[in-house]
Amino acid sequence: MQRGRGAGPALVLLLALGICGLQLASAKLTVAEITKDDRSLILVAEPFGFSEDGRMNITVSDFMLWSPGEVKKNGPYDRVGFFVTTPAVEGQLELDLAEGKCPLDSQDIAITLFTFDAIDPKKGSVSREFRLFNMLKDYTGGEFSLFFANCEPDSAIDFTVEVALYNVWGDRFDYLPVGEDMLPFIYFTMFIMFSALGVVWTLMVIRGKQDSHKIHYLMIVLVAFKSLTVLSQAFMYHTISIYGDAEGWNIAFYIFTACRSFLFFLVVILLATGWSYMKPFIAPREKRLLMVVIPLQIIANCAIIYLDEFTPAAESWFTWRDILHLVDIVCCCLVLFPIVWSIKQLRDASETDGKVVRTLVKLTLFRQFYIMVVCYIYFTRIIVYLLESTLPYQYIWMAAAASELATLSFYIASGISFRPMPAGANPYFQLTEEEAIELTKAENEENP
The missing domain is CATH 2.60.120 (Jelly Rolls)
Incomplete structure (x- = not known):
């Protein structure tokens, strides 16, 4: 698809620049x-x-x-x-x-x-x-x-x-401060949980192969890269704890984080537009949004991680930190637009095409997904930041644990909503009695 052409060069450039500059960082x-x-x-x-x-x-x-x-x-x-x-x-x-x-x-x-x-x-x-x-x-x-x-x-x-x-x-x-010395255990525990989720989801897709779509296989890859991300975090913090330096694990973390960020926003936008469910194509405005939001989000996320490895003694450190966090929040808000567009289209369709029941079911599903995305963004970008700022330093690990559990909950909720199901049971394809009769007649005419 064309949507990959805009993100690919930016991702490669980012990783090349990041890996070349990693020797300048020295963790704790x-x-x-x-x-x-x-x-x-x-x-x-x-x-x-x-x-x-x-x-x-x-x-x-x-x-x-x-x-x-x-x-x-x-x-x-x-x-x-x-x-x-x-x-x-x-x-x-x-x-x-x-x-x-x-x-x-x-x-x-x-x-x-x-x-x-x-x-x-x-x-x-x-x-x-x-x-x-x-x-x-x-x-x-x-x-x-x-x-x-x-x-x-x-x-x-x-x-x-x-x-x-x-x-x-x-x-x-x-070399880890009190409060962060729990992070290796937290991230390794989350690796086990995300891996288990990936196995369960893969089995669901395989068993429902006839009702699976391309988006389901893309979600498998997303969970796999999320598992690798938290695993690399666990080893990175463990190595920092012993040596004071990531010893190369930060390189793996950068790569997996970049891939996970790309896949996460890609999956959210594709789910929001109904790709591979209701339609096998991406509209031009959705392609433009993909080409802007995804590379920008990847660069912002990786730059924030990279910046955190340096001392704040640099004059521009705080300025760049604030800019990058602002870019991250803006990108998260932009991914809501495809969901809003889908909701608007479904609302208009319910008033014009007469297929009210099926359309309203889809409308309800998209509204639920919209609420899930908003809650996820609000919690991981604002609530987690407040936790980091207000928790006693001994319990700062709870902010990281809350962020990862929120991500796990979002993945599970999205999987339940968009799991492979027979066409008749899938909210996207639920038919009214009248539509079912018409579909049966059409099949009989094609196969007398």
């Missing part, structure tokens, strides 16, 4: 290069859940401080350094900066790790390990963000920083 072992950055406050590492023996390794090198006119500024550098704080008081930091206060002086809301006075001019670098247990009174664990502060007025900064955040459990290092 963060490497950031800051070049002539004049920001007073830089988020180096997002909130990380530390256990009772939570630790941080920070290595800074190639440090330079520039004053106006591109002239290298000499020390002291006691107003430039790193600190940690809890996510709850991050908003206060911005207020303090607006009032001319330096976060390095705000010991009530921030813990200064070290300033750049500690850098040896001969070596040009400094490496330190910090144990939160030694820095906080009555510490039993918590969630902290790592920031860089430059309180020197009218200056810009150059440096390279390597950060390792991890927890120690006995003699084992765990």
